[in-house]
Amino acid sequence: MARPKIALIGAGQIGGTLAHLVALKELGDVVLFDIAEGTPEGKALDIAESGPSEGFDAKLKGTQSYADIAGADVCIVTAGVPRKPGMSRDDLLGINLKVMKSVGEGIRDNAPDAFVICITNPLDAMVWALQQFSGLPANKVCGMAGVLDSARFRHFLAEEFNVSMKDVTAFVLGGHGDTMVPSVRYSTVAGIPLPDLVKMGWTSQEKLDAIVQRTRDGGAEIVGLLKTGSAYYAPATSAIEMAEAYLKDQKRVLPCAAYCDGELGVKGMYVGVPTVIGAGGIERIIDVSLTKEEQDMFDNSVNAVKGLVNACKGIDNSLA
Numbered sequence: 438m439a440r441p442k443i444a445l446i447g448a449g450q451i452g453g454t455l456a457h458l459v460a461l462k463e464l465g466d467v468v469l470f471d472i473a474e475g476t477p478e479g480k481a482l483d484i485a486e487s488g489p490s491e492g493f494d495a496k497l498k499g500t501q502s503y504a505d506i507a508g509a510d511v512c513i514v515t516a517g518v519p520r521k522p523g524m525s526r527d528d529l530l531g532i533n534l535k536v537m538k539s540v541g542e543g544i545r546d547n548a549p550d551a552f553v554i555c556i557t558n559p560l561d562a563m564v565w566a567l568q569q570f571s572g573l574p575a576n577k578v579c580g581m582a583g584v585l586d587s588a589r590f591r592h593f594l595a596e597e598f599n600v601s602m603k604d605v606t607a608f609v610l611g612g613h614g615d616t617m618v619p620s621v622r623y624s625t626v627a628g629i630p631l632p633d634l635v636k637m638g639w640t641s642q643e644k645l646d647a648i649v650q651r652t653r654d655g656g657a658e659i660v661g662l663l664k665t666g667s668a669y670y671a672p673a674t675s676a677i678e679m680a681e682a683y684l685k686d687q688k689r690v691l692p693c694a695a696y697c698d699g700e701l702g703v704k705g706m707y708v709g710v711p712t713v714i715g716a717g718g719i720e721r722i723i724d725v726s727l728t729k730e731e732q733d734m735f736d737n738s739v740n741a742v743k744g745l746v747n748a749c750k751g752i753d754n755s756l757a
């Protein structure tokens with residue numbers, strides 16, 4: 438059986454890391470696409486040359502031609518611009534919207550059967566625009582953010598409790614911005630919800646609140662440290678988790694930006710929700726119940742995403 442074909446649109450920091458991970462994990466053959474001449478070719482060759490030492494079997498090709506992504510099983514989109522210190526993700530909207538138009542059309546014309554994972558920011562609005570521009574079915578187009586935000590939450594919690602992160606589960610809902618909702622009630626250590634761990638004296642409410650806020654600021658924390666761009670190792674790993682769930686029909690329960698049609702009270706837009714990812718793409722959205730306080734925070738986040746989607750419609754008439 439032929440190896441799956443994985444197209445990475447954008448060969449920058451995340452794109453290059455994705456290519457390396459796909460090869461190391463032998464998930465398939467890689468096509469790296471970028472408009473910057475030489476970058477995808479150079480990264481593809483560099484990673485291919487690590488193959489003999491690593492012992493992986495994967496072909497890697499760099500290209501500036503969308504024809505090379507023809508028949509891709511998975512497309513992961515990182516094309517665009519990252520933020521720098523002092524900027525919010527939303528400041529990237531105008532420039533990255535134009536990129537989503539060309540990428541969406543490229544995927545539509547060359548890889549219409551692919552499962553598409555968007556990473557470009559501001560995430561929830563960009564994945565919505567990418568689905569509109571590509572015209573692919575909504576269950577085959579999703580956005581990566583919740584897996585990353587939840588991984589950050591899990592990391593901070595594992596450090597606080599001094600337990601293995603394998604035993605920490607966490608859930609972050611809503612848009613991938615300052616209003617995201619790390620769900621304390623649905624996050625656990627070995628099944629014990631965080632509020633119970635506060636009652637048991639494992640941590641204080643103040644410390645838990647600080648971890649929640651650090652999770653919300655997780656992207657900005659890395660941007661502030663790196664100064665030249667944003668996080669890429671953990672974002673790439675998160676998207677690979679989603680791609681693997683699709684390629685291997687794992688039915689993983691993962692939070693991601695999915696098109697909601699009434700679930701959690703959201704209709705006709707993309708936002709971070711718990712999903713099941715398998716061979717059918719986004720196979721199910723888990724319609725969790727929220728407390729009044731959680732619902733208010735979630736609605737606030739949904740409204741922030743709505744504002745960005747409306748801004749997209751204002752910029753590009755074809756989206757209105």
Ligand SMILES: NC(=O)C1=CN([C@@H]2O[C@H](COP(=O)(O)OP(=O)(O)OC[C@H]3O[C@@H](n4cnc5c(N)ncnc54)[C@H](O)[C@@H]3O)[C@@H](O)[C@H]2O)C=CC1
Nearest residue numbers: 447448449450451471472473516517518519556557558672
């Ligand atoms: N959803 C999430 O959780 C996260 C999202 N991001 C976002 O991911 C995006 C990529 O980040 P990095 O890889 O660090 O940026 P980067 O600047 O290293 O790479 C972006 C690449 O896109 C290419 N590009 C620009 N316009 C293009 C076009 N029209 N077609 C094809 N390629 C094009 C550039 O030449 C560059 O190589 C940014 O928007 C960033 O904000 C970053 C981290 C996490």
Ligand SMILES: O=C([O-])CC(=O)C(=O)O
Nearest residue numbers: 520526558656657667668
């Ligand atoms: O913060 C950024 O600009 C990149 C991002 O989305 C993240 O790392 O969560």
